[in-house]
Amino acid sequence: MTGPLLVADDLHRSFGPTPALAGASLSVAAGEIVSIMGPSGSGKSTLLHCLAGIVSPDSGRVAYQDRDVVAMSDRERSALRRSQFGFVFQFGQLVPELTCLENVALPLRLERVRRSEAERRAKDWLDRLEVTELAGKRPGEISGGQGQRVAVARALVTAPRVIFADEPTGALDSLNGERVMRLLTGAARDTRAAVVLVTHEARVAAYADREVVVRDGRTRDLARTA
Numbered sequence: 001m002t003g004p005l006l007v008a009d010d011l012h013r014s015f016g017p018t019p020a021l022a023g024a025s026l027s028v029a030a031g032e033i034v035s036i037m038g039p040s041g042s043g044k045s046t047l048l049h050c051l052a053g054i055v056s057p058d059s060g061r062v063a064y065q066d067r068d069v070v071a072m073s074d075r076e077r078s079a080l081r082r083s084q085f086g087f088v089f090q091f092g093q094l095v096p097e098l099t100c101l102e103n104v105a106l107p108l109r110l111e112r113v114r115r116s117e118a119e120r121r122a123k124d125w126l127d128r129l130e131v132t133e134l135a136g137k138r139p140g141e142i143s144g145g146q147g148q149r150v151a152v153a154r155a156l157v158t159a160p161r162v163i164f165a166d167e168p169t170g171a172l173d174s175l176n177g178e179r180v181m182r183l184l185t186g187a188a189r190d191t192r193a194a195v196v197l198v199t200h201e202a203r204v205a206a207y208a209d210r211e212v213v214v215r216d217g218r219t220r221d222l223a224r225t226a
C-alpha cells in the first residue's frame, strides 16, 4: 500500500435536522499523529466516529488501507475495529468489575488469546504506561490519571495500526494530561501506530505532527510550523 492508511473524503452526516459534518475530509498516513481541533459542536467526534467505522456518513467515502469502510458489513467493520484500531475516550471506560490487568487483557481475550499470554502482554503494557502497581486494583480504586494510563495500555495491547483518542485528557489536570499524552504518543511512535486525536486544548494538540481544524462540519488543514 502506497497511499494514506486512512482516508475520509467529503463526508456529510446529519442527526435529524442537525448537520454534524458538511464536507469533512482527512487523510492519515501510517504512523502519523493528527489532531482534530475546533469549537464545541463543530463535528470533531462525529468525524472521528466516521473514520473509526462507528458512525456511517450519509455521503462521502471512508477508506482504510484502500478498503471501503462504509460498504463493509457490520461484522466486517467490528472485525476491522477489533484487529486494527485502539480507542481511548475522555473517561477511561474501564470495566468496573475487572482488575486493571484484566481490563488491559480484555481485547486480547476477545480475540481468543490464551489467558496466560493475554495477561503477560497486558502486564508489559501496564509496565510501559508506568502503572505496574495497579494490576490487581479495580477502576474504582484508582485516580482519573491512572485510569487513563490503564486505558491507553488497553488501547495499545492489540498492536493497533490506528489509535482513536477522543478528548483523552479532557477529565485530567494539566500535569496528568501531559503525562498521558507523553506516554500515548511515545508508545504510538514506538509501535508506529497512527493517532487521530480530538482535543479542545492547544497544548494537547501540540503533540501531533499535524493539526486539522473543524468548523461547522468542514475541515481545514493547518501545517504545523513549530
Ligand SMILES: Nc1ncnc2c1ncn2[C@@H]1O[C@H](COP(=O)(O)OP(=O)(O)OP(=O)(O)O)[C@@H](O)[C@H]1O
Pocket: 015, 018, 019, 020, 038, 039, 040, 041, 042, 043, 044, 045, 046, 047
Ligand atoms: N448521536 C447524536 N444525536 C444527535 N445529535 C448529535 C449526535 N452526535 C452529534 N450530534 C450533533 O452533531 C453536532 C456535532 O457534534 P460532535 O459531537 O461531532 O461535535 P464536537 O465538535 O465533537 O463537539 P464537542 O467538542 O462539544 O464534543 C452537534 O450539533 C451535536 O449536537
